[in-house]
Amino acid sequence: MQINSPSFVLKFADPSTETAELVESLVLRPVLSWRARPTLIKQLPQGRVVGYDNTYMTRGTETIATFSLGYADGYNRLLSNRGVVSLDEDGLQLQVVGRVSMDAITVRLDKPKPSSTTFNIITDDFTSPNSVTKMAASLGTIPYEVTTSLAARLPRVFVAGEHAVAITKSLVTDER
Secondary structure (H helix, E strand, O other), X not given: OEEEOOOOEEEOXXXXXXXXXXXXXXXXXXXXXXXXXXXXXXXXXXXOEXXXXXXXXXXXXXEEEEEOOOHHHOOOHXXXXXXXXXXXXXXXXXXXXXXXXXXXXXEEEOOOOOXXXXXXXXXXXXXXXXXXXXXXXXXXXXXXXXXXXXXOOOOEEEEEOOEEEEEEOOOOOOOO
16 A cells, blocks of 8 residues: 655555565464364264354254364464364364354364364465464464464463473463
């Protein structure tokens, strides 16, 4: 966008585009990822509704995974019926179905999976649909808004190389 005036010219650029170009030139990569395991995996018959407000109805027998995370954790409610999670093993993108609620999201799986399967809620790259960059674009915002929305109650694991060097249960404490 450009604003012309008799005395000056202002140019505005999309900060996420400029940031992405700078990061590419510096060969940097994101340091944040969000991984979770489902709390429930269930087969639902055709015609069953999922989530609040009945915004998603199964089209046939479907496998639905429930994750205990939601907008209270920073997973934006606008990702209802349009967000995705992925699997490390094959990069498969799986759709969030139903309404993102305060403490839960539901995801349509391609086939039943063990409940011990770890899914990527946010990936540590720039190009996956569930990367911070792409999530921000789909929400019409900037990546900083996605990352600063992540709740203090989320556990953090700090990794150096292949080893966890620090684990926090939560950033929230009862100490005053």
